[in-house]
Amino acid sequence: MKHSLQLRVSQNLAMTPQLQQAIRLLQLSSLELKTEIQESLDSNMMLEVDEAEEENATGPEQQSETKDETAELELKEEIVNVEIPDDLPVDTAWDDIYDGNISTSSSHSVTNEYLETQNTEERSLADHLMWQLNLTPFSDTDRSLAITIIDFINRDGYLTCPLIEILPIFEDEPDTDIEELEAVLHLIQSMEPAGVGARDLKECLVLQLLQLPDNTPWQFEAKNIINNHLDLLASHDYNQLMKKTSLNREQLSEAIKFIQSLNPRPGGIIHNIPVQYITPDIYVKKDSERWTVELNSESTPRLRINSGYAEMIKRADNSSDNNSLKEHLQEARWLIKSLQSRSETLLRVATSIVERQKAFLNLGEQAMKPMVLHDIAEELGMHESTISRVTTNKYMHTPRGIYELKYFFSSHVSTNSGGVASSTAIRALIKKFITEENNQKPLSDSKIALVLGQQGIKVARRTIAKYREALSIPPSNERKRLV
Numbered sequence: 204m205k206h207s208l209q210l211r212v213s214q215n216l217a218m219t220p221q222l223q224q225a226i227r228l229l230q231l232s233s234l235e236l237k238t239e240i241q242e243s244l245d246s247n248m249m250l251e252v253d254e255a256e257e258e259n260a261t262g263p264e265q266q267s268e269t270k271d272e273t274a275e276l277e278l279k280e281e282i283v284n285v286e287i288p289d290d291l292p293v294d295t296a297w298d299d300i301y302d303g304n305i306s307t308s309s310s311h312s313v314t315n316e317y318l319e320t321q322n323t324e325e326r327s328l329a330d331h332l333m334w335q336l337n338l339t340p341f342s343d344t345d346r347s348l349a350i351t352i353i354d355f356i357n358r359d360g361y362l363t364c365p366l367i368e369i370l371p372i373f374e375d376e377p378d379t380d381i382e383e384l385e386a387v388l389h390l391i392q393s394m395e396p397a398g399v400g401a402r403d404l405k406e407c408l409v410l411q412l413l414q415l416p417d418n419t420p421w422q423f424e425a426k427n428i429i430n431n432h433l434d435l436l437a438s439h440d441y442n443q444l445m446k447k448t449s450l451n452r453e454q455l456s457e458a459i460k461f462i463q464s465l466n467p468r469p470g471g472i473i474h475n476i477p478v479q480y481i482t483p484d485i486y487v488k489k490d491s492e493r494w495t496v497e498l499n500s501e502s503t504p505r506l507r508i509n510s511g512y513a514e515m516i517k518r519a520d521n522s523s524d525n526n527s528l529k530e531h532l533q534e535a536r537w538l539i540k541s542l543q544s545r546s547e548t549l550l551r552v553a554t555s556i557v558e559r560q561k562a563f564l565n566l567g568e569q570a571m572k573p574m575v576l577h578d579i580a581e582e583l584g585m586h587e588s589t590i591s592r593v594t595t596n597k598y599m600h601t602p603r604g605i606y607e608l609k610y611f612f613s614s615h616v617s618t619n620s621g622g623v624a625s626s627t628a629i630r631a632l633i634k635k636f637i638t639e640e641n642n643q644k645p646l647s648d649s650k651i652a653l654v655l656g657q658q659g660i661k662v663a664r665r666t667i668a669k670y671r672e673a674l675s676i677p678p679s680n681e682r683k684r685l686v
Contacts, residue, residue, distance in 0.1 A: 221541070225540075228542065229544075229548065229593060230595055231596075232596035234482070236502070237502070240506070240542075247531050247534055247535055249512050250508070250535045250538065252507075326473065328356065332356070336350070345383075347373075351369060352369065352387060352400070353391065356399065356400060356470070359469070359470045360399040360400070362388070362400055366381060366385065388400055392410055396472045397411045397466075409426065409430065411469070420457075421457050424448065424454070425458050427448060428444065429462065435447065436459070436462070439683045441455065482598070483502075483599060485499065485598070485599040486499060487553075489602065494564060496557050506538070508532065512532075516529060549597065552579060552590060556574075559579075563603075563611070568630075571628040573613055576590045576591055594608035610627075613627040613628075614626045616666075629660060629662060630673065633651055633676075643684060644683075645679040645680075645682040645683055647678075647679045648678070649664050651671075
């Protein structure tokens with residue numbers, strides 16, 4: 204093979220650092236973007252927050268808060284300067300000497316102080332049980348057994364391990380047997396919340412019934428159903444239940460309502476899941492007959508170049524310090540430009556979505572139109588991957604609630620008239636049909652498909668089942684009610 208040199212002209216796409224940064228910022232959520240901006244502010248001396256924008260955003264509420272703080276300081280000074288008499292009669296009341304109508308400067312500030320002092324620490328069910336255990340007299344051995352049993356109680360309040368399997372843990376203590384474990388478990392089951400420490404659903408419900416007064420209406424009937432006919436109740440076989448319990452339809456309905464008032468997951472009362480708050484990136488409002496789209500300025504702080512450091516750069520100086528300043532200045536400009544590009548792209552995509560989904564904003568989910576990423580990408584002249592990055596973890600605040608931008612995209616289903624219907628609209632119709640159905644004769648998936656077909660929407664039964672499961676709606680046999 205002969206070696207030779209050749210010249211070839213070709214084109215290829217290179218990902219510059221600026222483009223990589225712009226793409227990365229585009230797919231960040233508002234919380235991640237704030238973290239990224241804060242890290243850039245800490246590492247780049249050329250960047251600073253545009254204070255002028257923040258001062259312009261200061262509204263009358265912040266000014267009133269300043270006045271409230273001033274008035275509160277004056278009130279504290281008055282309290283400190285009050286002269287207290289040296290000698291007071293023994294039977295003198297405080298209100299006889301001082302005015303008891305001392306009001307705070309503002310109820311708003313008091314509310315803020317109250318909210319700031321709230322304990323937001325998450326408390327688990329195990330912590331709640333341990334707190335009750337510390338208030339209960341136990342021997343050292345029984346206390347050790349109780350702590351071990353509590354460790355095997357899950358968040359729902361159920362004992363996840365049989366006592367026979369817990370017993371080998373105490374093999375070093377020969378006096379510990381299964382009866383003693385049962386006795387300690389019964390003490391734990393008497394704690395709050397009612398039903399905690401149960402080994403199955405039947406025991407959980409019975410424990411809750413035992414803690415009710417004996418004269419509670421329908422308690423005896425409910426206990427009979429739970430102990431002997433819980434499988435019939437689970438399968439909604441009301442005819443067999445009436446036959447087994449000798450109750451008529453009205454009496455059985457009252458007993459079932461009483462059972463449904465019990466809590467099948469008692470541990471959920473204590474275990475609080477921390478609330479995750481969402482900061483919307485887009486605000487959508489209706490001005491007369493026109494829908495307006497605005498960016499949330501609080502989600503993206505405004506940045507600018509620090510003029511003091513920028514003036515220190517000497518163009519003719521090639522020192523390491525000056526070169527470092529130039530590099531920081533270039534990085535700051537890239538970041539500001541990337542943030543501006545991100546905001547513009549997000550606003551364009553959100554505006555296009557709102558224009559296509561005006562029917563949803565006006566009428567609700569049933570009027571949702573089918574839309575895919577390709578539709579928005581073709582309209583704006585962007586790539587589908589760009590639209591996907593823009594709509595990921597971005598939220599829109601509308602008069603109907605806060606939705607992720609991905610929510611507005613859905614597949615389409617053909618109609619008899621030759622048009623298409625959104626899968627989101629079909630799910631809304633399914634939910635509406637089930638809400639309005641007869642509880643004694645709930646609609647099956649085939650019946651729902653038939654009703655949708657009468658409205659011109661062709662949907663298979665298995666598709667109805669898939670949408671119903673996505674909405675966490677049980678099948679028709681589980682939705683059946685007695686009355």
